[in-house]
Amino acid sequence: MTAPPDILCIGAMLWDVIGRAPRRMAPGADVPGRIRHIPGGVALNVAVALARWGLRPAVLSAVGRDPEGAALVAEAERLGVLTAHLARDTGLPTDTYMGIEDSEGLIAAIADVHSLEDAGIAILAPLDGALSGWTAPVVLDGNLTEDLLASVARDPRLSRADLRVVPASPGKAERLEPLIAARRGCFYLNRLEAEILAGRACPDAATAAQAVVARGAARVLVTDGPHPVAEAMAGAPTLTFAPPPVTVARVTGAGDCFLAAHLAAELNRQPRDAALRQAACAAAAHVSGKDVP
Template sequence: MPPLDVVCFGETLVDFLPAAPGQRVREVSAWHPCSGGSPANVAVGLARLGLRPAMLGVVGADEFGHFLRERLAAEGVDVSHLRQTPEARTGLVFISLDARGERSFTFFRTRSAEFLLGHADVDEAFVQDAKAVHCGSNSLQWPEARDAAVRILGLARDAGRIVCCDPNLRLHAWEDTSELKGLLARMLPLCTVVKLSEEEIGFVTGTEVPEEALARLAGMGVALPVVTLGDRGAVLLWKGERLHVPAPPVQAVDTTGAGDGFVAGLLHGLVRWYGSADALRGASGDELTVLAQFACEVGARVVERLGAVEGLPRAEALVQVMPVRSPASR
């Protein structure tokens, strides 16, 4: 079996989507379950783009845990390290859009299985054999999970892998957000790539200005900091050069998961073109602009459908925009 391309870890949840949009959660009479959780969405996105990702984490030894393992495996995600535990239930999220397009979420994940990531889940060989590692932060609310996450990132960095983090902040889920700040202070300096949305940069970097946020992330040691700007595209900082890529025009139905699509698109390019943090150091700004443009394209496809996973595109649908690296730059 070929080696893994990317190990994703963090929250793995069941998203329930309404049979039809246009209603608040309380008004929906029929729901459809699908896999969810930001890192799991990225894993699905990578698999659909043709890479071999894995999902590392914890779900319940319940029907929803079985559901997640089966759905992710069916997408081509390695679930050999997605542990099931009888100690907690799988987390659930009910998501809907009202008639004005406003999203509403109802969470059932208090002390859910995702929080039980621990030292026993850290498989050094499994992590270091992959070309990249990607994570979020929402499931890392307990001390052992935080320590396990930092260890995973450190193992990947020490092995020269591409280390990516999209914190995907959910501040309401933290009783004390200073604990999240402390966690990010430990995690982000271990990362090659950090992606933040424009709404997140103030909490993480202390500035609301994207260009200043990029510089502060670079000051932490992040080689490729990225800030996504919604329908305005994204800005990146590479070796002191600021790069801006526009978002393609799109008729947005639901923006849930757009960032996950962007990350999947960007990681797909970084892994295919470079495959390691050392090789990435030789990248040019022009090359990374091409990859970021593709990432915006993937994110734009996501918002055309309801839900974070439904719109994640497959490689065959992106033939016309799939980035091709110039032989001279290899």
């Protein structure tokens, strides 16, 4: 019998198509570079990173029965992710993300997650069966619709779960408002996402994290590119840590790597400062082109 998962990652599981140029790009530029076709989506990225830390993550998502879906499931399993609880029979195709990066970071991206959005509540069906009574950590991906995120915030099947929430992109940060209003979850944000939720500009990660806590969130971690990361909690000191400087080799997936490293540290009972340090160093290593651990 297959051992149960340690963690559920709920959200996008798709193919990433990432084009990267080794130089700065202007709008409309047509330059040589490299194009990679790799497993992606926030939920899957976090799950793969968690598996590298020795954990057993499972993904709840919608993946088609098409050739792309079959290949994606096979690759996810090879990377240590449990896929038995996926919604496969929705009649929908496998989703895709396309991003363009240059030497400075992400230029633009399009996330085609229509199948995940159309599947909706169906991806949570395992919570009524094999995964009923779930009390372990759950990573929630902001690619879920606002209605589904609101449902999760009040879903009794997840009322005892340790929610870890990531918006997926600045454009989807506002979808997290129901979870903040419900005072559910630990939020992992970049500074722009935190500013959107805070409703104002902030000079640094610490100020941004504190501003989102002031809005009602119980716990918030904020990254800020090469600048110090921060963690703020209601009724506790705000922590900061400066990540090591690195040469940028990629940016897509850095936030997912940060979350996975932080959660792995906490499951290993590391204190707050050590967990924040592990997360920042893991994200920096990812940006430099290395896989951690």
